[in-house]
Amino acid sequence: xxxxKQKKYLVGLEFGGTNIKAALFDNTPKIIQxxxxxxxxxxxxxxxxxxIKKIIHNLIDKENILSNHLMGIGIASPGPLDTKKxxxxxxxxxxxxxxxxxxxxxxxxxxxxxxxxxxxxxxxxGEYWMGNGKGxxxxxxxxxxxxxxxxxxxxxxIWHGRDDLGGEIGHMIIEKDGLExxxxxxxxxxxxxxxxxxxxxxxxxxxKGRVSSLSKxxxxxxxELIFNxxxxxxxxxxxxxxxxxxxxxxGLANLVNILNPEIIILGGGVSHSGEILFRPTLxxxxxxxxxxxxxxLKVLPSKLGNKAGILGSIYPFFHKT
Amino acid sequence: xxxxKQKKYLVGLEFGGTNIKAALFDNTPKIIQxxxxxxxxxxxxxxxxxxIKKIIHNLIDKENILSNHLMGIGIASPGPLDTKKxxxxxxxxxxxxxxxxxxxxxxxxxxxxxxxxxxxxxxxxGEYWMGNGKGxxxxxxxxxxxxxxxxxxxxxxIWHGRDDLGGEIGHMIIEKDGLExxxxxxxxxxxxxxxxxxxxxxxxxxxKGRVSSLSKxxxxxxxELIFNxxxxxxxxxxxxxxxxxxxxxxGLANLVNILNPEIIILGGGVSHSGEILFRPTLxxxxxxxxxxxxxxLKVLPSKLGNKAGILGSIYPFFHKT
Numbered sequence: 001x002x003x004x005k006q007k008k009y010l011v012g013l014e015f016g017g018t019n020i021k022a023a024l025f026d027n028t029p030k031i032i033q034x035x036x037x038x039x040x041x042x043x044x045x046x047x048x049x050x051x052i053k054k055i056i057h058n059l060i061d062k063e064n065i066l067s068n069h070l071m072g073i074g075i076a077s078p079g080p081l082d083t084k085k086x087x088x089x090x091x092x093x094x095x096x097x098x099x100x101x102x103x104x105x106x107x108x109x110x111x112x113x114x115x116x117x118x119x120x121x122x123x124x125x126g127e128y129w130m131g132n133g134k135g136x137x138x139x140x141x142x143x144x145x146x147x148x149x150x151x152x153x154x155x156x157x158i159w160h161g162r163d164d165l166g167g168e169i170g171h172m173i174i175e176k177d178g179l180e181x182x183x184x185x186x187x188x189x190x191x192x193x194x195x196x197x198x199x200x201x202x203x204x205x206x207x208k209g210r211v212s213s214l215s216k217x218x219x220x221x222x223x224e225l226i227f228n229x230x231x232x233x234x235x236x237x238x239x240x241x242x243x244x245x246x247x248x249x250x251g252l253a254n255l256v257n258i259l260n261p262e263i264i265i266l267g268g269g270v271s272h273s274g275e276i277l278f279r280p281t282l283x284x285x286x287x288x289x290x291x292x293x294x295x296x297l298k299v300l301p302s303k304l305g306n307k308a309g310i311l312g313s314i315y316p317f318f319h320k321t
Numbered sequence: 322x323x324x325x326k327q328k329k330y331l332v333g334l335e336f337g338g339t340n341i342k343a344a345l346f347d348n349t350p351k352i353i354q355x356x357x358x359x360x361x362x363x364x365x366x367x368x369x370x371x372x373i374k375k376i377i378h379n380l381i382d383k384e385n386i387l388s389n390h391l392m393g394i395g396i397a398s399p400g401p402l403d404t405k406k407x408x409x410x411x412x413x414x415x416x417x418x419x420x421x422x423x424x425x426x427x428x429x430x431x432x433x434x435x436x437x438x439x440x441x442x443x444x445x446x447g448e449y450w451m452g453n454g455k456g457x458x459x460x461x462x463x464x465x466x467x468x469x470x471x472x473x474x475x476x477x478x479i480w481h482g483r484d485d486l487g488g489e490i491g492h493m494i495i496e497k498d499g500l501e502x503x504x505x506x507x508x509x510x511x512x513x514x515x516x517x518x519x520x521x522x523x524x525x526x527x528x529k530g531r532v533s534s535l536s537k538x539x540x541x542x543x544x545e546l547i548f549n550x551x552x553x554x555x556x557x558x559x560x561x562x563x564x565x566x567x568x569x570x571x572g573l574a575n576l577v578n579i580l581n582p583e584i585i586i587l588g589g590g591v592s593h594s595g596e597i598l599f600r601p602t603l604x605x606x607x608x609x610x611x612x613x614x615x616x617x618l619k620v621l622p623s624k625l626g627n628k629a630g631i632l633g634s635i636y637p638f639f640h641k642t
Contacts, residue, residue: 080613089613138483152579154475161581162459165614168578173571173609175497185609250494257489258473258579260482288494288506292401292410293486 009065010317011056014076014119014309017041017093020052023310024059027071029318031307033059044096053109072113073106074313076122083164086116092182115316119143119309120167121158123302124151126312127265131303138261141302142169144248145268147182148190152259170194174250192247195223195270202226202240212236227273241273242280249284256289256297267302274301330386331638332377335397335440335630338362338414341373344631345380348392350639352628354380365417374430393434394427395634397443404485407437413503436637440464440630441488442479444623445472447633448586452624459582462623463490465569466589468503469511473580491515495571513568516544516591523547523561533557548594562594563601570605577610577618588623595622 010029013022017039024033035055039048052075060070078091086103088094107114117125124141127133133141133153141151148170152159159166170190171183178187179197191197199221206218213234217225230237252264271277278299286294302308331350334343338360345354356376360369373396381391399412407424409415428435438446445462448454454462454474462472469491473480480487491511492504499508500518512518520542527539534555538546551558573585591598599620607615623629 080611150579154480159475159580161614162583162617163581163613165578165581165611168581168611168614171578171609171611172575174494176495176499176568176571178497247497250497254493254575255579257486257492258471258576259480260484260486260489262483288492290401290486290489290492292484293482293489296483 007069008071009060009063009069010071010314011059011073012076012310012312012314013052013056013073014122014313015039015048015052016078016119017091020055021306021310022055022059023307024063024065025311025314029311029314033062035059039094041094045094045100048094049100049102049105053106056106056110067111070110070112072115072314072317073110074115074117074122074310074315074317075102075106076117076119076309076313077102079118079120079164079168081116081118081164083116083118083160086114088116113317115313117158117313117316118149118151118164118167120149121151121160122310122312122315123267123308124153124167124265124312125158125315126304126308126310127267127302128153128156128312129315129318130311131308132265132300133263136262138259139263139265140167140169140255140259140261141265141267141308142252142271143268144193144195144266144270146195148194148268152261154259169251169255172251172254174247174254189247189251193244193251193270198223198226198240198244198270201243202236205236205240210236223270224273227276231276241276244270245277245280246284248277248281250288252281252285252299253288256285256293260293262296263298263300265300265302267305267308271301328390329392330381330384330390331392331635332380332394333397333631333633333635334373334377334394335443335634336360336369336373337399337440338412341376342627342631343376343380344628345384345386346632346635350632350635354383356380360415362415366415366421369415370421370423370426374427377427377431388432391431391433393436393635393638394431395436395438395443395631395636395638396423396427397438397440397630397634398423400439400441400485400489402437402439402485404437404439404481407435409437434638436634438479438634438637439470439472439485439488441470442472442481443631443633443636444588444629445474445488445586445633446479446636447625447629447631448588448623449474449477449633450636450639451632452629453586453621454584457583459580460584460586461488461490461576461580461582462586462588462629463573463592464589465514465516465587465591467516469515469589473582475580490572490576493572493575495568495575510568510572514565514572514591519544519547519561519565519591522564523557526557526561531557544591545594548597552597562597565591566598566601567605569598569602571609573602573606573620574609577606577614581614583617584619584621586621586623588626588629592622
């Protein structure tokens with residue numbers, strides 16, 4: 001096969017403790033090739049780095065791309081990190097990672113510009129670029145999965161803050177002395193509304209002897225299962241969902257009162273539960289936020305789903321940031 | 322006296338439910354004349370507008386300034402408001418105010434450019450310009466008095482948000498189902514750490530029969546008095562101060578996790594209590610915020626005190642905003 005000499009290409013990659021997602025984009029940008037693999041984070045830093053390089057090589061090789069046709073590589077990674085230096089400091093889900101200079105490692109391997117961004121920021125950029133945040137200057141994108149992360153876009157730019165910590169929405173404390181969070185604090189938004197938090201609260205209720213269709217499945221509880229049982233009318237599940245909405249609504253109201261954005265986008269596994277969560281969340285949001293702040297506010301689900309991150313990771317190659 | 326023809330002048334004015342503060346500035350900007358008067362808000366909109374105009378006239382007349390030497394008038398007012406249209410919507414402390422086009426009223430009277438800004442934003446701008454926020458690009462200024470307000474400066478610009486609601490930090494909910502706030506919600510930062518909230522919590526404790534040196538003064542309690550008794554060692558007062566620091570520390574930690582600023586400035590009456598509040602607040606802040614977010618963070622008292630607002634109100638005449 002002859003290499004395609006007409007086009008320029010980009011690789012976008014997002015990884016976390018569980019999976020590595022990557023795609024080869026042309027410069028329109030359209031996805032040409034995709035790769036999806038487990039991270040096997042437990043095998044350590046070197047193993048994950050090797051795997052990341054391999055995936056990028058695969059994407060390039062499959063399309064037979066000459067190295068001078070690759071414009072750059074965007075990487076979306078868990079934080080905390082330093083986007084300017086391209087270093088990942090550490091991550092609860094990446095055992096052994098400590099000040100890993102990922103940007104330089106990849107740059108050295110492929111000899112192209114590499115941009116590192118926090119995963120939740122890349123997701124926000126993706127939605128801003130091509131998703132439900134298109135055409136909007138000020139938006140907040142919240143990813144509710146195992147944890148809760150956020151990306152804040154103000155005046156069309158990711159708000160990184162002084163130390164790349166901007167947008168750590170999941171660790172906003174909304175109930176002093178509340179439920180313990182994985183971060184060590186109490187009462188963080190994440191402790192209540194993350195998939196982990198939802199399951200934890202349900203188990204606590206079951207342990208108190210609550211009757212529920214979930215009782216038989218208590219060893220394999222997931223937030224998805226709880227939402228499904230709620231849809232079927234299980235009382236405890238409905239209570240858990242309603243409580244989740246209360247906490248999430250408070251979190252959103254706080255963000256509206258502090259930042260007064262135009263749009264809030266909710267992504268991640270938990271947000272896929274749909275109207276059963278969205279409707280009561282909006283009600284709580286309206287109760288907690290200034291009236292003028294919600295009059296024109298839109299709260300929307302993610303449009304791009306799990307493509308938002310890889311797309312957002314290459315956004316800076318197309319725009320001045 | 323001959324008018325001074327060499328100089329250009331500006332008027333900065335800040336008003337609320339209680340007082341009107343105003344100053345005539347030269348273009349260095351140095352304060353040439355000051356006025357300080359009660360608002361007498363209960364007399365209604367027209368009366369307050371008349372009083373505001375009169376104060377500005379006084380300042381100009383005293384210095385015998387020709388109208389073409391007045392460059393503009395900056396006004397810092399309570400919100401909610403529309404800074405672009407120059408309208409004050411309503412304010413709990415300004416009875417009868419409803420969509421008052423203050424900017425145009427003043428413009429018509431003096432025939433110079435008028436800029437309207439929310440009071441807490443003007444205070445933040447003042448501190449950023451000439452106070453403890455000088456030279457810093459990203460700062461949050463929190464004013465803790467009767468209520469709790471905030472001004473957020475990002476990249477050297479006030480963050481107004483979509484509807485001029487940005488920075489309503491006082492109504493961030495930090496304790497779900499907590500103490501009732503004047504806004505109608507429960508558990509807002511303001512409900513706990515404002516002067517009003519501190520007094521309210523103290524009265525609640527006294528009503529529960531707590532012994533305290535404050536018991537005899539329960540009808541004339543102020544937050545100042547409570548801080549003073551705490552300094553003298555009164556146990557209940559110390560508890561109230563410590564609890565205030567816990568709540569304030571959570572509020573600051575949330576702001577650090579969301580926005581990761583370089584500096585937080587604390588102003589307003591309650592912040593004048595000094596180290597007895599600052600020290601435990603910083604401890605709580607460090608507990609609640611991401612380590613990297615507090616490593617380089619400075620938390621400072623206001624430098625300009627009650628001059629910050631009038632100074633900040635004229636800031637836009639000197640800088641592009």
